[in-house]
Amino acid sequence: MHFRLTDKLNWRLWVLPWLSPLMATAFAMALRPVFATPNLAMIYLVAVLITAVSTSIRPALICAVLSFISYNFFLTEPYYSLLISHREDLLTGLMLIAVALITAPLTARLSEQLEALRASESWSMQQMQAASLFSGLANAEEIIRILKNELHNALHWHVTSHDTTRQHKDTVEQSCDILITEDPAGFSIAFWDHNRQCAAILRLAATSPVQDWHRERVDALVKLARLAWTRVQLTDSLRQETLEKEREQLRSALLSSISHDLRTPLSAMIGSVSSLIDLADSLNQSQRDELLNNTLSEARRLDRYIQKLLDMTRLGHGELSLDRDWIGLDDIISVVLRRGQSLLGGIRIRVEMPEDMPLLHVHPALIEQAIFNVLENAIRFSPPNGEISLTASSNDDCLDLDIHDEGPGIATEDSERVFDMFHSVSHGDQMQAGTGLGLTICRSILVAHGGQVSVLPSNPQSTGTTFRISLPIHVPTELPKEDQ
DSSP: OOOOOOHHHHHHHHHHHHHHHHHHHHHHHHHTTTSOHHHHHHHHHHHHHHHHHHSOHHHHHHHHHHHHHHIIIIISSSTTSSOOOOHHHHHHHHHHHHHHHHHHHHHHHHHHHHHHHHHHHHHHHHHHHHHHHHHTOOOHHHHHHHHHHHHHHHHOOEEEEEOTTSSOOSOOSSSSEEEEEEETTEEEEEEEOTTSOEEEEEEEEOSSOOOHHHHHHHHHHHHHHHHHHHHHHHHHHHHHHHHHHHHHHHHHHHHHHHHHHHHHHHHHHHHHHHHHHHTTTTOOHHHHHHHHHHHHHHHHHHHHHHHHHHHHHHHHTTOOOOOOEEEOHHHHHHHHHHHHHHHHTTOEEEEEOOTTOOOEEEOHHHHHHHHHHHHHHHHHHSOTTOEEEEEEEEOSSEEEEEEEOOSSOOOGGGTTGGGSTTOOOOBTTTBOOOOSOHHHHHHHHHHHTTOEEEEOOOOTTSOSOEEEEEEEOOOOSSOOGGGO
16 A cells, blocks of 8 residues: 655654664663663664664664664673674674564564554545535535645645646547646646636646556545536536526517517507598598597607617616716606606696705616606506605605505515516506516616615505605715806
8 A cells, every 4th residue: 555654754764763773872871880781682672663663664674783783882892892702792682683673574564554554544534525525516616726725735746727728729528527647747637617628727746756646646536526527517507508598588588579569559550540541531530630649659659668678778788877967856857747748648646755855966867767667657557547646755875756656556476576677567458568678777777876666565555556766865075066
């Protein structure tokens, strides 16, 4: 089993083979007056065993040889010489070598096996931790970052993100994959997304010759990352397909809505004009006026619809710029009421507005359009001879305008859907459904100003619907021009 020697073990390899005999000699010299010389050989044997347990076979053998030399040089007669005068000392020295040669390999092998077991356990723990981290990831960048950290922890090599435009121009047979390329200087790991594009490259710079255990660890971690990478890429692919499908459905709904809403007023106009031409001689003046009024009404309806489409297109492309100016809410409402006068019929408008309303710093034309869209919606759903109220109020932060009608109301579950594009509600033949764009445009304009529009909860004691338009109040840094 391959395992990586730790820095601590590397330190022991170089120090213990010569430090252990040195310390044993010092200890034996101190005990020489007390014990017989042959007994002191056991101190060197302990030093050899300690070196074998702490390092490996070779350092232990080196320690055994140095121990025999030290024992002979410092403890046997003649002292400080490699000669041996007594047979007992020679036998003791040979026994020391023999015991060291037998026990050191066994002890060292046991130590190596223990170290290998620890390294294997540590590697298993790291794999479990990596698997746990990868299993919870849902972001491609996070997968790359985690794999980078795990590779560094496993190999202690320098790992860097590489430029994806400099290499890997070849195509891959399978997308959503992670490919490993090995060279003498290390490894390159390329991430391929579901579009068969190289998303990122990690470079592992080897600080030692590449061995099998390096390959095994790189391959194991990449396998764990590959599962998460494939899952994330498939999720992104599915999300893109869903968005494409929703975009196609929206396009179909747009074409259907435009076709229907353009054709309806055009058909009415064609019918009225055809009647005027074909039945000119048989129609009296009142009937001609009615047909002309119907034609004009449908033409205006068609014009409003086209204008809303243009506004929606400009909002979608960000072409509307907020050319803000200071203006009073009463001025905006007076313009809105004049625009809606032709739509009222018998419907009454009641306006309640305090005299000390603050000025608004807005794009006047856009806010006028937003309020008009809500008022037009209220007129459409108000009963004949009904009443629409416009109530304004303000506090330190914002100005609110409530527009209440006496129509059939809006169900709670539809209070947000009415602001969706092309979502329209019809209440029988007498209340014609709108284009589904007016409230969407209103919300877009108000959001651009930092405001909002919402449907207030219905009051059980009353009927109808209340829309609240809220706009932030800005503190003027200079007086408006008309007040200077």
